[in-house]
Amino acid sequence: MVQINRERLLGDLTTLRSFGATGTGVVRPSLSDIDMQARAWLRDRMSDAGLRATIDGAANVVGLSPNDGPALVVGSHSDTQPTGGWLDGALGVIYGIEVARTLLENPDTAHLAIDAVAWCDEEATYTSCLGAKAFCGVLTDDDYSATNAEGESVAQALERVGVKGTEHERLDTTRHVGYLEAHIEQGPHLEQNGQRIGVVTSIVGLGGLRFEFVGEQNHAGTTPMAMRKDAGVALFEFATRARKRISAVASPSTVWTFGDAELHPGAESIIPGRASLLLQFRDPNSDVLDLIDAEMRSLVSEMTTEGPVDVVIDEVRERIAPTIMDAEFQQHLDAAAERHSSGAWVRMPSAAGHDPMVLAHHLPCAMLFIPSIGGISHDFAEDTSHDDIALGCQVLADAAVSILEAQRG
């Protein structure tokens, strides 16, 4: 049994928080000066932990274990949202370092290999999961030409921060047997149910559709109700029916949102001739996404048949398949969580996106959640109790040991 060092863990988290600290929050967008200062500090902490640490050509901080494989990659991203919380990715990064040094310090586990990592730009200041893509060798020209809000491209930014030309640390399938990441839940489920650890089963998939309603623009005074082809009224009716239709096929994990609606021309005395409505839906199960998609398509043709307004799917916004976490890794996390939380743990999907959406295509992945106070994230108010932070790291360390022991047979 290994034992993580709670004070050292919380101390490093507090130091990392100081890079970009703004009130209770943190402003540390990827490839900013302060982000690069934090990365230099992380590299040094990895070196202090006995890892061979570098900032690579994608600004990933990678600390390789001196031990041979099988190795587990453990970490998260150290960049933040424009106005971010202090934990988010930082938590998983410091967990990676703490797990690596805890194992190296303990004679029973000093032979096991943990490669710690702090990915670059998970939050898509330029392009989402930039660092994880580079690690997997799937960066495209589109990624390199993606720009931040100021119009600077990834290629320009990597040159500016001085890592252009530095080699990318790459996934080595002869060494790396999997990836573990811990994260705050970013939702209220764990807290509301009195649970302290979530073992992630999958990262939800996502579908998006834009509906267009085509009626007839006309005078709001002289056009009798019975003769109208009001695109706005059709939109309201569609949204109300869609709500019932989605509920009928949804799982308990499904979420869906009408993020935008527009009536055209949008004037007081004019019957809207056109309208559009944006729907996004998420679920850990592809079948549920398919069911919702099918329900929406059937509602579209139903309402077009009923008239008087035509409804069409104007645009399929995106379809991201759920990312399934490795089944065996989940069992190791279950066992460690049970050992340390007296049953206060649960399997659950992740409703938000994470680097494993890229990494899981290339190596087995697993994730662990700890509670978010009030379910708040991507906000200065984001927080988690110190006890939960320490517990999560202990569970992750135990799971890393048992996974690596199992791999060594």
Next chain:
Amino acid sequence: MVQINRERLLGDLTTLRSFGATGTGVVRPSLSDIDMQARAWLRDRMSDAGLRATIDGAANVVGLSPNDGPALVVGSHSDTQPTGGWLDGALGVIYGIEVARTLLENPDTAHLAIDAVAWCDEEATYTSCLGAKAFCGVLTDDDYSATNAEGESVAQALERVGVKGTEHERLDTTRHVGYLEAHIEQGPHLEQNGQRIGVVTSIVGLGGLRFEFVGEQNHAGTTPMAMRKDAGVALFEFATRARKRISAVASPSTVWTFGDAELHPGAESIIPGRASLLLQFRDPNSDVLDLIDAEMRSLVSEMTTEGPVDVVIDEVRERIAPTIMDAEFQQHLDAAAERHSSGAWVRMPSAAGHDPMVLAHHLPCAMLFIPSIGGISHDFAEDTSHDDIALGCQVLADAAVSILEAQRG
């Protein structure tokens, strides 16, 4: 019995159409060069008809009968919408001239006084019913400083067209006993029901409300459905319920329109925290407007009580009382319509606004409608059959005679 001159009537309408003709439509916004050219021609046609005609200080063309009162003012406006039809106000202006000259030519009616008029800016290029307001002496400083889309004020425009300082022709209650205006219906009722004349009972009143929905903006992935305060969903629900509530208290003449809806911030992955919805409702009866208003206020408090989203009335947009047409004048129009249309006439409200909304506060008013083909107006495609145009003028002339004879006792 007088007899209007169909060829002269249609000839003058065709000539007036040529001022600003654009395809089948007319572009003659008030106080434009082409509008002033049309007004000069109208003044000359009034003079030809034996009237003492001038373009007054508000650019109204007024042709006073040489006869003493009691006099009826008969006409409409000669300005058009930015892209208008050829009839709209032009029809009633030429009717006024035709009725005046028809009566003056006929020995039986040559003693009766018709003052013909072509009002300025009913269409609100600057400010609605500018000419009618000037005639009634109710022009305000706000009216004079109202601007067109190019930023020119009424005061500047009147100076530019050379009428500033010219006296306003004014309502003279010792002479004027009423106002008659004919207009195309601008809606489909007459055509759909095979009727050729509408005797207007009132011009509909109008209410407007803007509703604000105040929920909680949040992450569209990590916020469970049960915890959401989705302002957009509340708006859709409100609109759907409002439709039923309005229908329950509406009269057959009621029309209502949700002209605009907005969700904030309007992004794919964000639950809308605020939303707003614009409602306009019209009815010839103030009581019905009050009922709809009350229903909406009760629905607002109902939904706020239900939660989770607060609904408030953000803004009372406007409330215009219905304009009631003179009861006795309506009977004269009924009788003339019956005489010439073999029962193909009906009493009906006007769903659109007209100069009598100003004039009726100062003298008895009545209006007559003729059919609009396809219900189309404020559009180049606006049209009415020549037979209907001639019939409407004949009915108006007969009614004018009987009203004036009745006044003379």
